[in-house]
Amino acid sequence: xxxxxxxxxxxEALVDTDWLEQHLNDKDLRIxxxxxxILLYDTGHxxxxxxxxxxxDLQDQVVRDYIDPKKFAELCERNGIGPETTCIxxxxxxxxxxxxxxxxxRLFGHKNVKILNGGRDKWKAENRPMxxxxxxxxxxxxxxxxxxxxxEIRAFADEALAQSxxxxxxxxVRSPGEYKGEITHMAEYPQEGxxxxGHxxxxxxxxxKTATKDDNTFxxxxxxxxxxxxxxxxxxEVDTVVYCRIGERSSHTWFVLTYLLxxxxxxxxxxxxxxxxxxxxxxxxxxS
Amino acid sequence: MxxxxxxxxxxxxxxxxxxxxxxxxxxxxxxxxxxEPRPNEKFDLEDERxxxxxxxxxxxxxxxxxxxxxxxxxxxxxxxxxxTRAMTSILCKGLDGATPQEILDLPSDFVxxxxxxxxxxxxxxxTYYVLTRIKGxxxxxxxxxxxxx
Numbered sequence: 423x424x425x426x427x428x429x430x431x432x433x434e435a436l437v438d439t440d441w442l443e444q445h446l447n448d449k450d451l452r453i454x455x456x457x458x459x460i461l462l463y464d465t466g467h468x469x470x471x472x473x474x475x476x477x478x479d480l481q482d483q484v485v486r487d488y489i490d491p492k493k494f495a496e497l498c499e500r501n502g503i504g505p506e507t508t509c510i511x512x513x514x515x516x517x518x519x520x521x522x523x524x525x526x527x528r529l530f531g532h533k534n535v536k537i538l539n540g541g542r543d544k545w546k547a548e549n550r551p552m553x554x555x556x557x558x559x560x561x562x563x564x565x566x567x568x569x570x571x572x573x574e575i576r577a578f579a580d581e582a583l584a585q586s587x588x589x590x591x592x593x594x595v596r597s598p599g600e601y602k603g604e605i606t607h608m609a610e611y612p613q614e615g616x617x618x619x620g621h622x623x624x625x626x627x628x629x630x631k632t633a634t635k636d637d638n639t640f641x642x643x644x645x646x647x648x649x650x651x652x653x654x655x656x657x658x659e660v661d662t663v664v665y666c667r668i669g670e671r672s673s674h675t676w677f678v679l680t681y682l683l684x685x686x687x688x689x690x691x692x693x694x695x696x697x698x699x700x701x702x703x704x705x706x707x708x709x710s
Numbered sequence: 711m712x713x714x715x716x717x718x719x720x721x722x723x724x725x726x727x728x729x730x731x732x733x734x735x736x737x738x739x740x741x742x743x744x745x746e747p748r749p750n751e752k753f754d755l756e757d758e759r760x761x762x763x764x765x766x767x768x769x770x771x772x773x774x775x776x777x778x779x780x781x782x783x784x785x786x787x788x789x790x791x792x793x794t795r796a797m798t799s800i801l802c803k804g805l806d807g808a809t810p811q812e813i814l815d816l817p818s819d820f821v822x823x824x825x826x827x828x829x830x831x832x833x834x835x836x837t838y839y840v841l842t843r844i845k846g847x848x849x850x851x852x853x854x855x856x857x858x859x
Binding site (some may be wrong): 458 | 732735739740791796828
């Protein structure tokens with residue numbers, strides 16, 4: 423399904439813009455847009471794409487957590503997604519939220535998931551078709567998943583702490599300034615309510631952007647291997663935890679490690695710095 | 711409580727169902743380029759800069775006419791989010807003709823009445839940024855007027 427000449431561990435997890443434009447009407451596909459800019463889909467999107475909102479659709483509206491399996495099944499049904507449908511995710515911000523949505527779909531065990539390499543910006547830069555027409559698909563029957571795969575691909579604060587204490591790979595994908603504790607929010611973003619700056623002790627700084635090229639597509643597998651295996655001490659034999667501020671940038675890195683480098687034991691600590699930096703007693707390191 | 715033009719916009723949004731609210735916001739966002747300075751327009755104050763809390767450069771241009779009424783123009787960099795673009799159009803239109811002091815005194819609670827609870831997000835806080843910048847330029851204008859008096 424991919425057309426990228428790479429040697430990724432799971433090249434089938436990526437499609438490129440050419441391929442997608444030729445397969446817009448494939449019946450077994452559902453294109454899913456997920457953005458940070460909450461009105462961006464409304465301004466125009468890839469024809470046939472549905473919109474899944476990271477907060478309104480994927481998160482519980484009261485508890486800081488994800489929706490339950492029943493709500494996930496309902497979300498899929500109303501978007502015409504069946505259990506075998508291949509979902510191709512794309513979005514703004516170099517696919518941060520696309521990767522986040524993909525990761526959330528994996529939390530519920532949805533198997534066929536892919537990322538549009540380069541995301542919305544690349545599609546638009548190439549003047550490919552966009553529409554404002556919101557598609558409507560016949561409702562599907564999506565069996566309620568038996569469980570959420572939190573244990574496999576999601577880390578909680580106590581697990582991040584255990585990872586730190588065991589000196590196992592812990593990757594902080596935020597900007598260097600956030601990692602060092604010089605700032606408590608991303609540059610260009612509003613403060614999101616964090617009391618302390620710094621990083622989880624032992625975490626290595628590998629900003630998410632290290633994995634991408636200027637056009638937001640992913641770097642080659644050898645380049646990625648050098649960054650994460652040689653540069654950050656990630657080891658396929660040992661489990662890895664990634665984190666950022668709220669879990670979206672680290673979903674991007676989780677995708678890279680899991681699908682492009684083929685690691686089978688990567689967990690995303692989605693509580694991330696907005697939890698850790700506020701958590702009473704959580705140990706913090708500052709500086710580089 | 712609000713300048714009349716802004717009051718009308720608020721009342722319009724409060725009648726809209728969610729889908730139409732989104733459509734109207736997108737329409738306002740797309741009209742943001744119309745708020746840019748026109749050739750040969752002169753301003754009392756110009757403030758174009760890139761701040762950390764906004765994704766791209768934002769310019770605010772203030773002209774105060776002979777009756778003391780403010781007229782605003784704005785420029786937005788390409789990375790500025792859709793909701794912020796919408797708020798730019800809304801504020802340039804809604805505050806046109808208000809005095810700088812009225813703008814400075816404006817409570818910000820109208821933002822949620824326009825945007826709606828559904829679209830208010832942590833990362834949409836930059837929506838308030840446009841209002842902050844407009845108030846900022848009005849404050850500088852008033853401070854200078856007072857200093858010159």
